[in-house]
Amino acid sequence: VLLVGLILLFSGAARASESLQVIATLPILKDLVQVVGKRHVTAISLITGFESEHTYTPKPSDIRAIQDADLLVEIGLGLEVWVAPLIKNADRADLPIITTSKGVPLLMDDGGEADEHDHGLGNPHIWLDPENVKIMAAWIEAGLSAADPGHQDDYRQNAAAYTSKLEKLEKELRARVASLQKKGFIAHHPAWPYFARRFGFIIKGKILRQVGSEPSAKQIAKLIKKIRAEKIRVIVSEPQLNQKIPALLAEESGAKLVSLSPLPGALPGTESYLDLIRYNVEALIAALGGEG
Numbered sequence: 122v123l124l125v126g127l128i129l130l131f132s133g134a135a136r137a138s139e140s141l142q143v144i145a146t147l148p149i150l151k152d153l154v155q156v157v158g159k160r161h162v163t164a165i166s167l168i169t170g171f172e173s174e175h176t177y178t179p180k181p182s183d184i185r186a187i188q189d190a191d192l193l194v195e196i197g198l199g200l201e202v203w204v205a206p207l208i209k210n211a212d213r214a215d216l217p218i219i220t221t222s223k224g225v226p227l228l229m230d231d232g233g234e235a236d237e238h239d240h241g242l243g244n245p246h247i248w249l250d251p252e253n254v255k256i257m258a259a260w261i262e263a264g265l266s267a268a269d270p271g272h273q274d275d276y277r278q279n280a281a282a283y284t285s286k287l288e289k290l291e292k293e294l295r296a297r298v299a300s301l302q303k304k305g306f307i308a309h310h311p312a313w314p315y316f317a318r319r320f321g322f323i324i325k326g327k328i329l330r331q332v333g334s335e336p337s338a339k340q341i342a343k344l345i346k347k348i349r350a351e352k353i354r355v356i357v358s359e360p361q362l363n364q365k366i367p368a369l370l371a372e373e374s375g376a377k378l379v380s381l382s383p384l385p386g387a388l389p390g391t392e393s394y395l396d397l398i399r400y401n402v403e404a405l406i407a408a409l410g411g412e413g
């Protein structure tokens with residue numbers, strides 16, 4: 122009985138380790154890995170949707186997860202400043218890394234002087250445009266196929282099926298935004314240039330130049346004046362950041378406050394990337410006054 126038990130135990134362990142262990146830096150990447158890899162992968166994300174991608178403080182469990190991983194998936198562009206020290210501490214210089222921003226057409230922030238948000242490389246929030254996510258999914262497909270060539274047909278089919286879903290959602294949402302009278306909003310931080318361009322929204326201003334910075338009283342006063350003068354109806358806040366200044370701006374200017382999330386999982390009904398994009402577009406449409 123003991124022998125049978127041991128055999129079962131070991132065969133169970135062997136089966137579990139047959140799936141690729143993939144570490145994603147962000148929950149959006151975890152979702153893409155699961156969509157493309159399905160039952161052949163086990164994916165975890167280092168940060169949750171409630172943390173900021175810019176300011177994460179790694180935990181000891183992150184080092185252990187990286188020690189056991191087969192692959193790591195990142196955005197790149199200097200966004201995950203916290204990931205290189207983790208790989209070093211885990212002693213995993215050999216860990217294959219899939220950088221999903223390669224080949225994505227980039228937008229620069231308009232910060233001018235010493236822009237710490239785009240690192241001079243390009244705004245990192247590429248995933249908020251489904252067209253960019255097609256490129257990102259293709260990198261993930263290639264990375265999974267290289268690590269596990271036996272299932273490359275599955276990875277290719279899963280990525281192709283997902284691309285169709287992205288296109289369908291994008292087309293539907295773009296048509297709905299096109300019928301809006303007013304499309305302008307004030308952003309909490311510069312997370313939205315790819316999103317706004319793809320769906321047809323207009324970013325009229327931003328509260329923070331970078332996560333961790335604070336606007337001066339003078340900058341806040343200027344923003345309130347602008348919101349009133351240009352009759353900007355909506356201020357977007359992000360659940361990962363301090364709500365105080367967006368709330369103050371809304372109160373002082375009479376603009377509506379709406380919460381949109383750059384990451385899945387922070388707001389109800391945004392667990393997957395497709396749901397997140399739908400949620401963000403629909404919430405913004407509603408805040409701007411609705412369609413028609």
Ligand SMILES: [Zn+2]
Pocket residue numbers: 175238246310311312332
């Ligand atoms: Zn950002």
